[in-house]
Structure formats: C-alpha cells, structure tokens
Amino acid sequence: QKEVEQNSGPLSVPEGAIASLNCTYSDRGSQSFFWYRQYSGKSPELIMFIYSNGDKEDGRFTAQLNKASQYVSLLIRDSQPSDSATYLCAVGRDNYGQNFVFGPGTRLSVLP
C-alpha cells in the first residue's frame, strides 16, 4: 500500500460543477494535510492546508479531513477552465526519514 493515494484521473467536470478530489493516507500519525495545484510544466503551488477534523473553506475551495478514516478531500465549487491542472495531496508527519509525503496527483479537466 502506498503511503498517500489519490483517486486516479483524469477527472473531467463541466464548467460550473463541483469537482471532488480524494486522498487517503496510511500513517495514522500524520498531522498536517495539504493540497497543491500544479499546472503543466510548472511547480506545485499551495491551495490550502488543514490540520483538524472537519471542513475548512477558502473561497471556492473546501478541504475536508477525517482522521479516523484517514481520508482528506478537496472540493472545488463553480469549477472554471482555469482550474484544469493536476492536484497533489501531501501529508506531513513527524518522521526523520521523510516528513512530507506526496500522492501521485489527480489530473482535473474542467470543460467549457
């Protein structure tokens, strides 16, 4: 089992719809959870982070965390073509070997 898994893409949604991106992680000691957006050929940019169970909203983005289920999601409301990108889930933990682990990413296409 990989440490961080994401729903396989590509995910296609029509403009204006809600895009739902999912991520599961294996290390129960994980403490912090991040969503990054990466446009083709560019570096990852931080969208938001979440530390506590529940929902966290920032504009059109909502992150949801359920530590008991080891699950974190990102909802994008009113999806726009400019949201088309790869979304990376990252998990932070206290671990000397590696304290920040990325998932493989989910590619999102928002169709006009």
Next chain:
Amino acid sequence: ETGVTQSPTHLIKTRGQQVTLRCSSQSGHNTVSWYQQALGQGPQFIFQYYREEENGRGNFPPRFSGLQFPNYSSELNVNALELDDSALYLCASSRGGGPETQYFGPGTRLLVL
C-alpha cells in the same frame, strides 16, 4: 510568487556527467527539501536540510548529495548522471524541520542524453 528561487531553469547533460542545482529559500525559512518529479508522477522526496544538517533522506542512491549553507540556500549534486535522472527537480522551503507547509521554487528541468 513564493520567494523560493532555483537555478538554472533548464539543463541538458550527457550520461556520466555531474550536475549541481541551486536553491534559495524564502526569507525566514531554515529548511530546504529537494524532490524529483518524473513526468506524470508526484514529487519524490530526495532529502531535506534543516539548519545546515541533513534531516531526512528518501530512497535515492548516494550519488545524489546535498548541502545547505549558513544563509539556508542549498545545492543538490548528482554524480554519474543516468538517463532516468531526467526529471523536474523541485526545491521547497519551510519554516522548520517538521511537517510544516512547504513552498516550492519554479524547478529545474534536467534532461540527460
């Protein structure tokens, strides 16, 4: 803009050569992490430097080595380049050596022929 800079932006090398990539961290950050990202994959952790000391290493061979300077900038050195080393190399800076938010530079795209 994250304030993290990397140089060079692109690089072409041949098998067996050596390469040095550079990263300047964001102001106020003392930790730099390096990642390798192959096409279509997530970033793979190479190593992290915290206050000039290695603070963790991923599953990469010893020919991948690094350094962090007193101003917290960092270098990634790769010896004996192989074709599979072709990738986007990302540097991320953060405020501490733990699971803190990481901010990425623009990356260096390395092509090994």
